[in-house]
Amino acid sequence: MEIEFDGRQIHLSKMTTIYDSLALKFSRIMEEASVSHVFVSGYVAILFGRSRTSENVDVLVERMSFESFSKLWDRLLSEFECHNAKGVKTAYYDYLEEKLALRFSEKDTVLPNIEFKWAVSDMHRKALDERLTVHLDQGSIPISPLEIQIAFKLYLGSDKDIEDARYLFELFREKFDLEGLEREIMNLELPLMEAKKDLGWT
């Protein structure tokens, strides 16, 4: 893998998947609207080559007023459709403000879809504030810091999540702030020895 790290900037030239194209298109609209957002969870592993599929691409978004969201909603619906909220008030008040996610996909498709929710927890906000930017040939995608991503995947704890965590750890173990990763693991009150075993961190 040819990849360059430059502080919070990552440069990666690869053939883009349907997931990447969806994330790039969505991110472009968010950037045009000056809305802070960060891609998290399984898509981060897929972006870096993990060979598994997913129904959705998770994105955390800076909470905003109803008025601001209304403008973003109109812009998003010019290129996407929302599958679970049919109007902007429902989307905002019954979903986002209730900490539920909206699901957007390209028009006339269902898979994959964007799972859009507010960044409300401390961990969400940290992922947003400390996000990395991955520069592909076709554009840029903001992602969660990898240490946070790995620790949270371990916390989720399903086989799929642990495999994603192990994949990212092995891929970038020489580039990590390992003390930072330990801190993130301990912040989530995970047993360190068990976490290291799951990651293959010997």
Next chain:
Amino acid sequence: MDLKEIDDDIARNRSQRLEFVTWYAKWIKRTPNRVWSKQQKEMLDSVIIAANEAAGNTVVK
């Protein structure tokens, strides 16, 4: 039914999957982007395209 036999099998599968994930990540690290990303694209996109075609949806390529 011997549940221990099933549990042992699940544990072996989990361990082998994790070993493969490590092996695969090491393979990605030493493989040029054009090679691994072509394989990844073919695998992932084909699943999504087939799923949308089966559902009668537009295919995004």
